[in-house]
Amino acid sequence: MTTESSSPYQGLVDAAVLDAATLHVAQRSAARRGIHTERILLHELGVSRCALLEALARYYGCAFLQYDERLPVPTELFAGLDPKQLRTQGWFPVRKVGETVIVAAVDPNAAEMRNAVRKSVPASVYEFRVALREDVSWYIQDYLHAEAPLLIGIERTGLAYWRNTMAHWRTKLAAHRTAHARARTSMKLLRWGLAMIALANVLTHLTANVLSPYHLPILLVGILLAFIGLVDYLRVRKARMDLPCSKELFDITIENIRFTERYHLPEAPIHAKDDSPLAKLAAAIPNHCSVLRPVPASKERTHLARERNILAAQRTIASSQRTSYARARTGLSLIRTGVAFIGLGIAIHKLLGESPYSFTEYLLMGAGALMLIDGLLWYLPARRLKYGLGRELSR
Template sequence: MTSESSAPYRGLIDAGVLDAAVLLEAERSAARRGISCEHILLHELGVARCALLETLAQYYGCAFLQYDERLPVPTELFAGLDPKQLQAQAWFPVRKLENIVIIAAVDPNDAAMRDAVRQHLPASAYEFRVALREDVSWYIQDYLHAEAPLLIGIERTGLAYWRNTMAHWRTKLAAHRTAHARARTSMKLLRWGLAMIALANVLTHLTSNVLAPYHLPILLAGILLALIGLVDYLRVRKARMDLPCSRELFDITIENIRFTQRYHLPEAPVHPQDDSHLARLAAAIPNHCSVLRPVPASKERTHLARERNILAAQRTIAASQRTSYARARTGLSLIRTGVAFIGLAIAIHKLLGESPYSFTEYLLVGAGTLMLFDGLLWYLPARRLKYGMGRELPR
């Protein structure tokens, strides 16, 4: 014999899904543990959702409604409703067909629930359909914006928005790194050009200051390469002066990943690899593992969407670090080239033993000095970012 509280599920016995003894034990277990019998039937006894809904629909004499996150619920239906009251009475408005409002309810025949619907949701006609308790809870959580650990369906729209925001930021950082690579390539052309000019100058001095026929192509090729490299480098530098420096890089990355703090797992702390701000920021996002449940599939996709956002935040931090290192490499390359050409000018002067310095040597010293100072402008902000600026991470 089954008790009166398990009466809605007796159809499962008639359909041969469960034995009467199993259903009675499920009801007793639910009472002892303070959970619904529905939860035990679905998640412990493995009763199919459709079978359970069909049984409930036969019992209550109405159609059933299954949770579907794609269902477009009009805002006018749920605006201003109290989620706690909806949870207590187990109902939620899901559709409006012409003048008929469709209500998903755990007990469609509950008179108190029907009175509450008429009081809070005036309409000319209502249609009450039976739904599972957890389905009603998911509708309430989705459309009335519960806390982050509970949000499911429409939460993915917000998650997708933030993934797009971080993707835009990473795309901009990738463009900056490409600009740095182009600047270093232009600088190599400039370096080759100046080296060929210096070579032509040395060869000319070694032949009694006579510009030999085979010296001229070297000189012209050097001038051409140097001009191409200089023009391209100046063009890149002018277009990319908005490259993020230490403070801007740190602040923008924080704003892009701040929202992921809602999805942190406090039981999975991660220690920063070093004392830099980006390393400590990365440690603020612990390793994220989704707890997946097979039903419904939409809920599983939401957990996966949360995990993708955590991974996207980690990629954003890594992209910021790569951009910082790309800036530092560009600066160090400029510094190295500048020092090399200053040393080359001094070496040429000592080798030729002439005084005062020639025009070529002044050119090399001037170009090297400009490269040295420009390299410091690229490198120093990245170094400050690496070793910190004395600021604390936001909480």
């Protein structure tokens, strides 16, 4: 490896980032160890990338370019380039603005490099910008270890972004499932409270029972439990639990996983277990659905990143299904409780043989009727999601 002169890094001394003696020691160390001075400046002396790039830009008299894996490099610029030649000469084409091709280069003034660029990347105008040696190496690794149509460098960032998007949606769905569990817990308190009120009402008509003298404490405890359960349930009911239901749940889920369509394996179809939209959507995503065949094996992480996204999409679908079922369970719990208390009110009336119905019996039947109606409001949207939205998949 050729020893680098101090000239490109003199700007660091002029800007008081380093003193001349430290720079000289760094260059001698790099020569002895067979590495570039840039590596020592960045990773051992703690020089910032921007400071080093500014010094290089002043030395070469051009703008600098910093590595960004989100940069969408056009395929036509790097298709067919020889990675070994790029590493040796230290350059990579990164952008095309109109007829101008922007090239990142370790030494923008090198005549051999400029001639190689003109032969390999035809263009009307070239703009050479200085870049760090490791930045150029990253561009080469990202874009030339895959087939030309696949932009591997920026793909991992996109995949990570979509995994985060799906994770946010799954977190939202988990919060809704927790709210449904809280609502069911509140309903249990309300159910216990109403049951104790009914028991107290019966005990007032029975004199030969050991619990009859305690009907008032039982009534007060029942009222307290029913009040706590009702207040907590209404608090949960008011807290925007209307989002993950029927069409909205399905639409948001499909938007979260739509990006995986470009990674589907058409030769490995999976049939849906039923006619529900979410089941059909899940069947469209095979268990392992990566189409990248990484060469060399160092690009296996991109292969695994795609697979993680496919599995994340499946978890998102499953999370939507669990949320739908949680909503249905909440509705069924309310329906079951409502029917039970309507029946309890009628049974107490028949048991006591009173006419007309007493206040407690009306209270039990009225509460049961309200629970039944509210339960249907929870359950029916989940029912429609399972059986009534199959046509949405064909859009």
